[in-house]
Amino acid sequence: MTRLIQLEVNGEIHEVSVKANETLLDVIRYKLELTGTKKGCDTGQCGSCTILLDGKPVNSCLILAMEARGKEILTVEGLAKNGQLHPLQEAFVQEGAVQCGYCTPGMLLSAKALLDENPSPTEEEVKEAIAGNLCRCTGYVKIVTAILAGAEKMRG
């Protein structure tokens, strides 16, 4: 069964035809062509498909597209505004927190959700917040540093 639904992604309304069993991840990646959100396991275990749904980080591979109707979806493409990188993005670049980059979009969104709730997290709180996002390249060291640096930038 296919249905035409509306999804609000990065502040834009998209009308899209989806199957009942289609995941939000697949719709974002393959129908809306927003390929910044990554697919690493499709079973909610790696975190690379993390997006914000009404501000909360979720694995978009575990959510049906139909369930996201009427909710605000934020993907990595929505982080930079008017060509200006988000402070977290800047910090990831400056601190060397990016290697292969496949986990990066999910990491950034998990980190943003944390900082939106808690602008001054401790290192332990940062580690907790991204514990569901696997990274095989960096050893997480510079990612944690970058999130703390991004928090500082956001506090101004």
Next chain:
Amino acid sequence: MPKNLVVGQPIPRVDAVEKVTGRAVYGDDLRFSNLLHGKALRSPYAHAKILNINVTKAQKLPGVKAIVTGKDIPVLGGEALKDYPFLALDKARYVGEPVVAVAAVDEDIALEALDLIEVEYEELPALIDPLKAMEPNAPLIHEKLHTYEHIPIVRPVRNSNICHHVQFMKGDMDKAFDESDYVFEDTFTTQMVQHGAIEPHMAVAQVDPGGRITVWVTNDAPHRLRKDLAAALGIPLTKVRVALPPYMGGGFGGKGGLKVETLCIALATKTDDRPVKMVLTREEVFTSSLVRHPSIVQLKTGVKKDGIILAREATVIYDTGAYAEKGPTVCQQGCVAAVGPYKIPHVRVDGYCIYTNKPIAGAYRGYGHPQVAWAHESQMDIIAHKLGIDPVTIRLKNAVEEGDISPTGQQVLHSVGLKECIKKVAQNLDWTKPNKRNKGKGIACGYKNTKTPSGSSAIVKVSQDGSVEVLTSTVEIGQGAKTILSQMVAEELGVPLESITVATPDTDVTPYDASTTSSRSTFHMGNAVRKAAKDAREQLFEIASGLLGMETEDLRSEKGEIYSKDNPGSTLSFAETIKNQYGAGLDIIGKGSYYPLVEDGIGGMWSASSIFWMYGADYAEVEVDPETGQVKILRAIGAHDVGKAINPITCEGQIEGGMVHGIGPTLFEEMMVGERGDVLNPSFADYKMPTTLDIPEVTSLIVEAGHREGPWGAKGIGEMTTVPTAPAIANAIYDAIGVRIKDLPITPDKILSALRKKKLDG
């Protein structure tokens, strides 16, 4: 010497902005028109004859466009030993081996078609244990092993499951053991581990009406893949084009060789020019891509009372699974380093690469070295404790230095920063200070070679406006190659980093490179791009010397401007220089190639001597809970000799990432294989990789023992960083609670049973 402006500077990665904005394009992000989707039906048996395949029902399913079996494309491929069928031929040799592949208009239909295919198997005895597989009368996994083509160094043993036996001998073992004050004999084992790159393998293949094949694929070596495919299919190299996506989501060795591309190509031969795409599921990545070799390492070491090692004998068994893949060269290169980075006069190494009916093992960050380092570094501590010598002192006493003969005797070592690495991590140690209860500290070191010889070519193209394009087949797999190659070109050519673009590897466009493996790119491709940049600069100087009325040898370039060293005020830009000579437009093309000479006489690819060796040492501090057996790593410090850090940030990233990568297989990562050869935990839920909650305080230290042939003295780093991690942790655990675990991973149950045994033994 003027100070380097770009090389050696901690510059942010050139690809970072693309990656943080989600604009970076990976394999699954590429879009194709008229695309078909492929899926594979895989063997449920570890070892079985394929008696019959019936695809009639599947063929009738609307939307199915092609179905292939091994019989449709009965060829064998493989880098070291050609034993690998595109799809199972006659028999299946591991659970998860592709037997039939289907291409359909969408994935759902392809999956539905798989359910309609009937395969009749006759199950054969499965060989799971490599020691049983080595027995003289063991059933054969590859009956035709003796007929397979292979590269010169591979020595298969006829009528056996041994696909490679390597031997190194130096000195007189019997005499040396007689003269030793102590002889230590220990056996160490390592488990099956998965690379765990977060991006799964993918490929898209298209075969045009003229039979030319194009593959877009997540592969770490486009030219090697082209060669392997052309050789297997018996077609000219130029009939195959391998085009990579701009970025790859990690590899760690798991994305080389023939993987999902063979299935896509087999299908694409039957789809009338339509491209066929396959992306492996995470479960398929676990069962059917690649793993790290489980190993058994026996060490016999003779030492004098003062801790000087006289002799060391190593028998190393690498369990390579169903197909050789890179197993023979993993075995070869690991065994060259099996006795450790020590001056040992008497050495004997026997290495065996064994077929079993399990997932295929091959290249994995460290290429056989983490397995042997686990053994020699654990045993170094056993020896140190028995002799009452400080673990740092015993290593420094025996460590190789500049000018020493390599332990297995092939070459004179150069650029040896081992002692400095050990000393740097040891600065954090105070053995005289007693440990707090259940806390301990440990150290381990190691070394790693690079495949030698291997070649790299590059082109540096200066366009009419002075901007620069680097054509290289080095793959940006996460390590930062684009950044450091840009830095080298910027330095050599004298242009701003921002004016440089690095092309995406494509065998139609970018010149030959052996592979982005073996920690070889900084050194080999670094040399090639440096030569190419120099060539382009010399051509520009030739033109500019006429325009400026100066001798070429007096000219210099910086930030895209040419000037005389005697008159820096008067400059000529690259753009003006080109415009003056070629007003209607032309590129300046600089070319560079690098191919090292090999010292030893073993010959063929790849030799036992290495153009460079990387050295490193790790320090670990742990706390063990004797009630639960849980180990908490408190601190990890890694010091690595990189020759010269072209970019300290990317080097630190490798050290931090490598150590944390190493923590997983030390404490909890293990692919469990059942008696019938099936992987019991093929998911990230059941196969645990380190998360942020597992990481200690991590410090990375860079040592620079410059290499005379390296670009600016640089060597490599990527693989070495995981080599000493496991034994450093094991040695710290011993220091904390007095038990020695010799089998990885060091799980809580192993610690508890060792503690119980220790208590019983009093």
